[in-house]
Amino acid sequence: MAVRHDRKVSILDVMGPVMVGPSSSHTAGTARLGRVAYEILDDDPVRVDFHLHPPLAATYRGHGSDFALVGGSIGLNVDDPRIPEAIRIAEQMGLEISFSEEDLGDVHPNTVRIEIRGASREAEIIGSSIGGGVIEVFKINGFQARFKGDSPTLLLFYRDRPGMISEVTAIIAEEAINIASLYCSRKQRGKDAFMQIDVDSPVSDAALARIGSVRDMREAKYLDRIP
Amino acid sequence: MIESFAQLEQLGAGRDLADVFLETDEQEHAVPAADILEALRKRRAVMRDCVERGKSGGTSMGKLVGHEARLLNEAFQSGKTFLDPLTVKAELYALAVMGENSRMGVIVAAPTAGAGGVVPGMLLALEEERHVDPEKTVRALVVAGGIGSIIALSASISGAAGGCQNEVGVASAMGAAGVAYMMGGTTKQSIHAAAMALKNTLGLVCDPVGGLVEVPCVKRNALFAVHGLTAAQLAMAGVESVIPMDEIVEAMVRIGRALPRGLRETAEGGLATTITGSAIAQRIKDEANARRAEKAKERERAAQERKGGA
Numbered sequence: 276m277a278v279r280h281d282r283k284v285s286i287l288d289v290m291g292p293v294m295v296g297p298s299s300s301h302t303a304g305t306a307r308l309g310r311v312a313y314e315i316l317d318d319d320p321v322r323v324d325f326h327l328h329p330p331l332a333a334t335y336r337g338h339g340s341d342f343a344l345v346g347g348s349i350g351l352n353v354d355d356p357r358i359p360e361a362i363r364i365a366e367q368m369g370l371e372i373s374f375s376e377e378d379l380g381d382v383h384p385n386t387v388r389i390e391i392r393g394a395s396r397e398a399e400i401i402g403s404s405i406g407g408g409v410i411e412v413f414k415i416n417g418f419q420a421r422f423k424g425d426s427p428t429l430l431l432f433y434r435d436r437p438g439m440i441s442e443v444t445a446i447i448a449e450e451a452i453n454i455a456s457l458y459c460s461r462k463q464r465g466k467d468a469f470m471q472i473d474v475d476s477p478v479s480d481a482a483l484a485r486i487g488s489v490r491d492m493r494e495a496k497y498l499d500r501i502p
Numbered sequence: 503m504i505e506s507f508a509q510l511e512q513l514g515a516g517r518d519l520a521d522v523f524l525e526t527d528e529q530e531h532a533v534p535a536a537d538i539l540e541a542l543r544k545r546r547a548v549m550r551d552c553v554e555r556g557k558s559g560g561t562s563m564g565k566l567v568g569h570e571a572r573l574l575n576e577a578f579q580s581g582k583t584f585l586d587p588l589t590v591k592a593e594l595y596a597l598a599v600m601g602e603n604s605r606m607g608v609i610v611a612a613p614t615a616g617a618g619g620v621v622p623g624m625l626l627a628l629e630e631e632r633h634v635d636p637e638k639t640v641r642a643l644v645v646a647g648g649i650g651s652i653i654a655l656s657a658s659i660s661g662a663a664g665g666c667q668n669e670v671g672v673a674s675a676m677g678a679a680g681v682a683y684m685m686g687g688t689t690k691q692s693i694h695a696a697a698m699a700l701k702n703t704l705g706l707v708c709d710p711v712g713g714l715v716e717v718p719c720v721k722r723n724a725l726f727a728v729h730g731l732t733a734a735q736l737a738m739a740g741v742e743s744v745i746p747m748d749e750i751v752e753a754m755v756r757i758g759r760a761l762p763r764g765l766r767e768t769a770e771g772g773l774a775t776t777i778t779g780s781a782i783a784q785r786i787k788d789e790a791n792a793r794r795a796e797k798a799k800e801r802e803r804a805a806q807e808r809k810g811g812a
């Protein structure tokens with residue numbers, strides 16, 4: 276498949292990541308997808324359900340993708356030597372885990388839908404592990420997204436209204452943060468909307484709080500580069 | 503942004519290729535060159551570590567491989583190998599890394615885990631045998647990564663997308679460019695080294711037995727590490743690829759598309775469906791089912807006990 280990435284992958288993406296074997300697409304990429312779900316949940320997970328696209332469902336066990344997905348979703352890094360024991364660790368933490376097969380449509384073979392729940396919050400992502408540990412998350416909590424986890428990113432959930440984008444970007448400019456790319460999607464005009472802003476440098480808690488207090492902002496999340 | 507190898511050849515003429523890549527990466531990804539070098543220093547150390555751990559071997563997760571590195575190392579240490587030390591070490595280090603990978607050890611995906619033995623096999627063996635400054639190896643990793651990032655603009659780096667040419671083939675091209683760089687080659691020579699390495703892996707299918715990154719992957723890494731070294735040797739002697747690198751990458755993408763699904767990581771063709779390959783796959787399946795049944799029984803027993811206790 277001739278994938279034209281919207282951005283060139285970096286040297287460190289190609290010559291990496293440092294990871295637990297045996298497969299960058301089945302182990303490292305899947306661990307990072309689990310980690311994205313964990314970071315978006317932003318809470319201690321109590322239950323996580325992995326819905327695997329059929330080709331991944333057929334191959335995940337032999338590659339340790341089950342350990343990797345679970346490892347990521349309890350916050351382990353791809354190079355954490357505890358990944359081979361992640362399921363046992365998660366069970367000890369009382370995490371409920373399920374794996375099932377689900378046809379996710381015309382997507383990359385290694386695609387998974389992850390539902391993760393904490394005590395009072397929940398999150399859902401759909402993403403693909405496209406090789407070499409590189410991931411593409413294209414759905415976040417039901418919104419279209421273009422999340423790759425390769426730069427610091429703001430994920431903003433808000434009520435759609437005119438002027439929202441300029442208010443947010445004005446704050447970012449005032450904080451002297453450079454925007455690498457901006458992507459918006461919404462479920463319906465004037466209803467729930469989503470903005471993903473990839474930035475060049477980390478966002479401070481103070482800056483995040485400012486963005487979070489913009490009128491009609493439901494939730495402002497900041498994710499660091501996913502290791 | 504460097505969008506093609508033709509452009510790279512122009513941009514890098516008369517310049518240090520690692521510097522060219524560091525500069526563009528800094529512009530595109532806002533990661534300072536010093537940070538990239540620091541990260542790659544650590545990654546080189548992980549590779550070295552991995553080689554040391556892997557030399558002694560050990561059974562893989564799928565139990566199909568694990569002792570290749572130990573056997574070759576024993577032969578080498580006792581003077582029973584007949585190839586030159588550089589070649590033997592390239593094979594040995596690639597096997598060692600892949601052995602670790604198959605045991606869920608910590609490795610560097612370069613560019614993938616399944617092809618992760620090729621680049622360290624080539625570069626670390628060369629560093630030792632030709633007494634290259636380790637810092638130069640780090641910069642060769644920049645070169646290898648940069649070459650891979652241009653390939654990744656048009657080709658997805660995974661066996662599922664285009665077969666093993668997209669993984670081990672790409673790794674040997676990346677490594678070949680790195681080797682030419684370490685030996686003092688020009689930008690053009692690095693590109694031709696990559697071109698000759700990649701060109702001669704076109705058509706390589708991905709047919710892992712039982713769907714595991716073990717057979718043929720582990721040994722394939724060793725053989726293609728040597729393949730990449732020979733491509734770099736030709737380039738350093740002034741041999742050039744007739745077909746330009748950009749067109750080779752295009753050909754790779756076309757071939758990958760033409761490959762039937764069964765030869766793209768699905769374990770439904772090639773070596774995976776030979777008599778032996780199928781028997782192994784069946785055994786793996788049976789064992790997994792037995793384990794699952796055992797677990798279910800255990801759960802039932804625990805539930806019974808809970809009931810009994812109440």
Ligand code: SF4
Pocket residue numbers: 616617660661662665666667669670707708709710714715716717718719722767
């Ligand atoms: S055969 Fe497939 S799984 Fe094995 S190294 Fe090649 S691409 Fe990776």
